[in-house]
Amino acid sequence: MKAILFPGQGSQVVGMGSEFYNNFSSVKEIFNSADEKLKFKLSKIILEGPEDQLKLTQNTQPAILTVSYAIFKILKEEFNYNFENTKYFAGHSLGEYSALLCAGSLSFEDALYLLFERGKSMQEAVPVGKGGMLAVLGSENEEIEDCIKKIKSKGVCEIANDNAPGQIIVSGNIELIQELQNILKENKKKSIMLPVSAPFHCSLMNAAATNMKSKIENVNFTKPNYEIITNVSASPTNDPVKIKKLLVEQIYSKVRWRESILYMANQNITEYLEIGPGKVLTGLVKRILPSANSSSINSIEDIKNITNES
Numbered sequence: 001m002k003a004i005l006f007p008g009q010g011s012q013v014v015g016m017g018s019e020f021y022n023n024f025s026s027v028k029e030i031f032n033s034a035d036e037k038l039k040f041k042l043s044k045i046i047l048e049g050p051e052d053q054l055k056l057t058q059n060t061q062p063a064i065l066t067v068s069y070a071i072f073k074i075l076k077e078e079f080n081y082n083f084e085n086t087k088y089f090a091g092h093s094l095g096e097y098s099a100l101l102c103a104g105s106l107s108f109e110d111a112l113y114l115l116f117e118r119g120k121s122m123q124e125a126v127p128v129g130k131g132g133m134l135a136v137l138g139s140e141n142e143e144i145e146d147c148i149k150k151i152k153s154k155g156v157c158e159i160a161n162d163n164a165p166g167q168i169i170v171s172g173n174i175e176l177i178q179e180l181q182n183i184l185k186e187n188k189k190k191s192i193m194l195p196v197s198a199p200f201h202c203s204l205m206n207a208a209a210t211n212m213k214s215k216i217e218n219v220n221f222t223k224p225n226y227e228i229i230t231n232v233s234a235s236p237t238n239d240p241v242k243i244k245k246l247l248v249e250q251i252y253s254k255v256r257w258r259e260s261i262l263y264m265a266n267q268n269i270t271e272y273l274e275i276g277p278g279k280v281l282t283g284l285v286k287r288i289l290p291s292a293n294s295s296s297i298n299s300i301e302d303i304k305n306i307t308n309e310s
Contacts, residue, residue, distance in 0.1 A: 001085055001086070001087045001267075001268050001269050001270065001271070002085050002086050002087070002269060002270070002271035002272065002273060003086065003087060003088040003089070003090060003229070003264050003269045003271070003272050003273070004083075004086055004088070004089045004090075004099070004102070004226075004273050004275060005089075005090055005091065005092075005095070005099075005272055005273065005274045005275070005281045005282075005285070006068050006089070006090070006091035006092070006095035006096075006098035006099050006102070006274070006275055006276050006281075007064060007068065007091070007092055007095050007098075007274060007276040007277060007278050007280055007281050008064070008091065008092035008093035008094050008095045008255075008280075009057070009060050009061065009064065009093060009094055009196075009200075010278075010280060011064060011276065011277045011278030011280050012054055012055070012060050012063060012064055012277060012278075013277060013278070014046075014047075014048065014049035014050070014051050014054055015046075015047060015048075015049075016046060016063075016067050016277040016278075016298075017031075017046060017047075017066070017067035017070055017071065017277065018047050019299055019300055020067075020070050020071060020074055020300070021043075021047060021070070023300065024070075024074055024078065026070075026073060026074070026077065026078075027070045027073070027074065030066060030069060030070045030073065030108070031043035031046070031047075031066060031070070033108065033109070034062065034066045034108075034112055037109045037112050037113065038062060038112060038113075038116055042059065042062060042063060042066065043066075045059055045063065046063045046066065046067065055197075056119075056123070056197070057119040057120075057122055057123045057197055057198060058116055058119035058120040058123060059119070060094075060119065061094045061097075061115040061116065061118060061119040062112045062115045062116045062119070064094060064095070064098070064276060064277060065094065065097055065098050065101065065111055065112060065115050066112070067276060067277050068095070068098040068102070068275055068276030068277070069098060069101055069102060069108060069111075071275050071276060071297055071298075072098075072102045072275050074300075074303065075275065075297065075303055075306075079303050079304075079307050080307075081303075081306070081307060085271075086226060087226070087227065087264075087267065087269060088226060088227050088228070088229050088236060088264055088267075088269065089102065089103045089224070089226045089227070089228055089229075090228065090229035090230075090260055090264070091231075092231070092255060092257055092280075092281060093161075093200070093201070093231065093250070093255055094115055094118070094119075095276070095281075096228070096230065096231055096247070096250065097111050097114060097115055097247075098111070098275075098276065099228055100221070100224060100228060100243065102275070103224035103225050103226045103228060104222065104224055104225045105221050105222055105223070105224035105228070105240065105243065106219060106220070106221050106222070107220075110219045110220070113215075113219070114212075114215060114216060114219060117211075117212065117215050118208070118212055118251070121207075121208035121211040121212050121251075122198050122200060122205060122208045122251065123197060123198050124207075124208070125198065125204060125205050125206075125207045125208040125211075126198050126199055126204050126205075128197060128198075129174065130173065130174055131171070131172065131173060131174055131177075131198055131199030131204055132171075132172070132173075132174040132177040132178070132193060132194075132196070132199055133160060133169055133170065133171045133177070133193075133194040133196045133199055133200065134169065134170045134171075134177050134180060134181055134191050134192070134193055134194065135167065135168075135169050135191060135192045135193075135194055136167075136168045136169070136170060136184060136189065136190070136191045137166060137167060137189075137190040137191065137192070138166045138189065138190055139166065139168065139184070139189050140165070140166075140168075141159065141162060141168060143187075143189070144159060144168055144170065144184075145159070147180060147183045147184060147187070147189075148170070148180065150183060151176050151179050151180060151183070154173075154175075154176055154179075155172065155173040155175070155176050156171075156172040156173050156176065156199075156202055156203050156204050157170060157171075157172035157173065157176040157177065157179075157180055157202075158170065158171055158172055158201075158202040158203065158254070159171075159254055160199075160200060160201035160202050160254060160255065161201060161254065161255040161257065162254060162255070162256055162257060162258045162259065163255075163257050163258060163284050164257070164258050164284045164287035164288050165258065165287060165288065166287070167284070167287065169194070169201075171199040171200055171201055171202035171204070172199055172202050172204065173199070173204070174199075177193070177199075181193065201250075201251070201252065201253060201254060201255055202252060203252050204252075205251045205252040206252050208251050208252070209248050209249070209251040209252050212247075212248060212251060213248050216244050216247050216248055217244060221240040221243055221244060222240060223238050223239070223240060224238050224243075226238075228243065229260045229263065229264060230243070230246045230250070231246075231250050231253070231254075231255045231256060231257070231260070232246045232249045232250050232253045232254075232256070233246060233256075234256035234259035234260045234263055235263060236263075257284060258284075258288055261284070261285055261288045261289060262288065262289075265288075265289055265292070270292060270293060271292070271293045271294075272285045272292055272293070272294040272295075273295055273296070273297065273306070274294070274295070274296035274297065275296075275297050276297075277298065278296070278298070279296040279298070281296070282294045282295060282296040
């Protein structure tokens with residue numbers, strides 16, 4: 001059995017999806033409809049940049065969705081990829097919207113709208129420079145939580161992403177993030193400050209969640225064709241009411257990616273296919289499950305390799 005995975009923020013690169021855009025008219029249509037829906041040239045930012053525009057959260061999120069959806073459509077409609085053996089769809093943070101879109105739970109236009117608004121809300125929730133995110137390498141949850149306890153009373157400092165063994169992201173007030181980095185250094189633990197514009201997936205995002213609640217509730221979600229492993233629960237659901245509730249919570253909650261992959265492995269999932277820009281999730285799966293069959297689709301050649309195997 002297999003699972004289909006969709007990447008999140010950090011996988012973007014100027015020119016992503018250009019090979020598909022140049023070779024398939026249906027991809028041009030998807031990019032054009034994104035421009036029409038958002039009322040600005042998202043396609044130009046995706047294909048040509050500049051990079052600082054693509055990195056803006058409100059652009060990054062719909063851009064990654066657009067490219068992921070385009071690749072999924074080509075895989076399905078042009079190459080007749082067989083999804084029969086597929087049990088779950090899952091996405092990392094904004095990738096959960098890509099998963100829901102490709103699983104038939106919401107329309108492309110609605111997914112674009114929600115991610116543009118989500119990106120804007122997350123950016124506006126905390127003034128630029130007031131929040132930060134730190135990647136902690138080679139440490140486990142418990143060790144990091146022990147370090148956070150020392151500074152927790154001063155403000156917000158929380159685990160935002162449990163990505164894989166030895167790769168955990170912490171989010172919060174910038175002063176506390178810097179203080180945590182110093183504590184980790186004293187304990188000979190490696191960490192890297194991430195180049196992000198806001199502290200995602202922590203309680204500083206509560207205002208963004210409040211802002212998004214009515215927007216998410218007002219969009220029509222239908223029962224997806226596949227069960228979705230959600231970031232908040234690390235377990236499956238296909239209930240639209242529950243999906244909406246979890247998408248609101250996801251904004252300020254930890255992304256439980258490691259647990260999500262382990263859950264799927266326990267349900268006899270042995271193959272993981274990442275659809276969208278980059279290979280971040282493929283790498284994380286390999287760290288979580290070294291023996292799993294994990295691959296990604298970024299090019300037409302990748303699709304040919306996959307379809308030849310299946």
